[in-house]
Amino acid sequence: MTFQKLVEFKNSVEYEVVGYVVGESKPYKAEILAFRPLAMGEYLYMEYHGYRVLAFVATSITGSTIISRDLIDPRDVERLVKSVRVGERLFYHRGVVKILGSVNSDGYKLQIPSIPPPPGTEVYKAPKTVLESVFSPRKRNYVGVGVLLREPEVEVKVNINKIVSRHLGILAMTGMGKSNLVALIAKRVEELGGTIVIFDYHGEYTSLKNIVLIKPVLDPLKLTLDELARLLNIPRNATRQRMVLKECLDSTDFGSAKEFFNSMKRCVQGRIARYGASAQKVLDSLNVYEGFLKKVLKEDTGDVIERIAIGSINVVDLSELHLNHADAVIAHWLSRLLEARKASVWSNGEKGFPTPLIAVIEEAHVFLPADDETSTKSSASLVVREGRKFGLGLVVVSQRPRGLDPTILSQLGNLAILRIVHPEDQAYVARYCEPVMQDVMEELPGLNVGEAILLGEWVPIPAAAKIDLVSEKVSGMDIDAVAIWGSYLNKK
Ligand SMILES: Nc1ncnc2c1ncn2[C@@H]1O[C@H](COP(=O)(O)OP(=O)(O)OP(=O)(O)O)[C@@H](O)[C@H]1O
Ligand SMILES: [Mg+2]
Known part of the structure; x- marks a missing residue:
């Protein structure tokens, strides 16, 4: 926000003091005593040490020391509420705000100041112009997804x-x-x-x-060995079974053979002599899972990309x-x-x-x-x-x-x-x-x-x-x- 805009904002109706910083504050967090209840998610604005800072109400508390929880008779509450004098405050409104960052002249790259806001700092409701400069940047890579919860006019x-x-x-x-x-x-x-x-x-x-x-659907011939082994429920440490699978994937001429499962089974069958039980297990897996896998594996479907x-x-x-x-x-x-x-x-x-x-x-x-x-x-x-x-x-x-x-x-x-x-x-x-x-x-x-x-x-x-x-x-x-x-x- 430029200085000129800031002056405009201070003279505008948007300029509402909602309260003051009280107690101890940190560079990223402060407590506020407010004139009115604060809404969770509401944006606030403060100026201190030359920073122009946006903050966000993270916690909102309303309480009373007069209508305190130490009262024991509801009629006392009744009396207190009825006898309140004009202008007398029964409640306090407090809030914890998260300091989000300091608004600088080029708008939306906000950084948290290294210094905490001093107690007594005036806290304003964040003006629309500031919020717009932060939340609705006019840049091609920024797209609208909604409006601010507590400030629906700001995209x-x-x-x-x-x-x-x-x-x-x-x-x-x-x-x-x-x-x-x-x-x-x-x-x-x-x-x-x-x-x-x-x-x-x-x-x-x-x-x-x-x-x-x-x-x-996936093309079975585009799967990696690991992917196929997982589909067939062949464990990672079953090296010999994987070996059978790999040899068959590498050797069989699937290019022309349209039938992945048949070609595969033929090939694995041929390895039983050499790999014994391991090849048999792969064959069993193929037989067991063929029905299921036909839903996801289809020959000639090509690369997913x-x-x-x-x-x-x-x-x-x-x-x-x-x-x-x-x-x-x-x-x-x-x-x-x-x-x-x-x-x-x-x-x-x-x-x-x-x-x-x-x-x-x-x-x-x-x-x-x-x-x-x-x-x-x-x-x-x-x-x-x-x-x-x-x-x-x-x-x-x-x-x-x-x-x-x-x-x-x-x-x-x-x-x-x-x-x-x-x-x-x-x-x-x-x-x-x-x-x-x-x-x-x-x-x-x-x-x-x-x-x-x-x-x-x-x-x-x-x-x-x-x-x-x-x-x-x-x-x-x-x-x-x-x-x-x-x-x-x-x-x-
Ligand atoms: N931004 C919104 N504004 C208004 N209504 C909404 C919004 N988002 C969702 N809804 C309503 O809530 C319903 C559920 O939304 P959605 O399907 O997106 O929820 P979900 O979180 O994906 O649920 P699930 O965990 O069951 O997948 C929608 O059909 C819609 O009616
Ligand atoms: Mg969903």
Whole structure:
């Protein structure tokens, strides 16, 4: 904000003193005694030591020393409330604010001053002009996702580039608007000509406009040995079984043979003489799993990378798959995406997948669990570690954050946290997500559907936002069982 603008603001009606800094403050935190109740998530503004600082109400308390909890007769309260004199204050309003950063002349790169606000500092309601300069930058890489929760006239924009380079976690209880936010981000990415791939385990993104629906089939000959071994349930330490599998993958002429399973079985059968029980085990696995695997393995389907429509919302429909298969499909996609991006970067766009892109994993506590090893977890770990350099951003969506792999969680540079009530989930997020603030965590149960705290590098400072509703995304709504029962019987 320029000095001129600051003068304008001080003369404007927006200029409301809400209270004063009291007690002890720290560079990033202060306590306020206010004239009115403070709203959680409300933005405040202070000036001290030459800094012009934005702060965020993290805790809001209203109390009374007169109507104290030591009273023992409710009639005393009645008497006190009735006999209050004009102008006399029965309550105090306090708040703890998080200092978000100092607004400088070029707007939105905020840094926390090294000095705490001195007690007695005037605290204002943050003026709209300041908030707009921070939350709605007019830059191409910033896209609108909603409005400020406590200041609905101010649009909240997020930096899409940061999702690609620093990944994103969308965490909340069920039904709070995670998938709606995914749908919104997908639309915004598409509007920018970007590419996004959503692994849709519940088949809920199919109602979005302009999507490219991708069947979850994989070409068996494009799988790595490890991927195939996992699908056949061959353990990692079963070296001889893997050897059989590898020899057959390398030797059999699958190119012309359309029948992967038959060719494979023929080949493995031929190795029994040499590998004995190990080959027999592989053969057994092929026989046992053939029926299941035919759902995901289809000859001649080619490389998954070639099925992505550039500049579109690509939805890989996993809704009919068993969990293990969905795991194999996501894992294969992620490793191919990373390889293809690496190839592109290393060949200057000659090979691989030509543009940066974003991949979304729903139900991440299932595919990226804390207490189990899945194929998706190994691929996703690589993506969160290396994706930044190669332009592959990962969006991790979960309703059970405490079930998420902590290593992956701690590497998510951006977060959207909607309503979370379970204390263990809150504690887990606070522990593994570095930028999260403990006080804000305590307020998460107070959020409503579609209300989110946005944290990390994709926002200039933490934002409490009301996310826009994507009206065309119809599924995800709670089922009205009572209405369905009624209409079903009426029809009969
Ligand atoms: N930003 C929003 N504004 C208003 N309503 C919303 C918003 N986001 C979601 N909703 C409502 O909440 C419902 C559930 O949203 P959504 O499917 O996104 O939740 P979810 O967190 O993905 O749930 P689940 O954990 O079950 O996948 C939506 O159908 C919609 O009616
Ligand atoms: Mg959902």
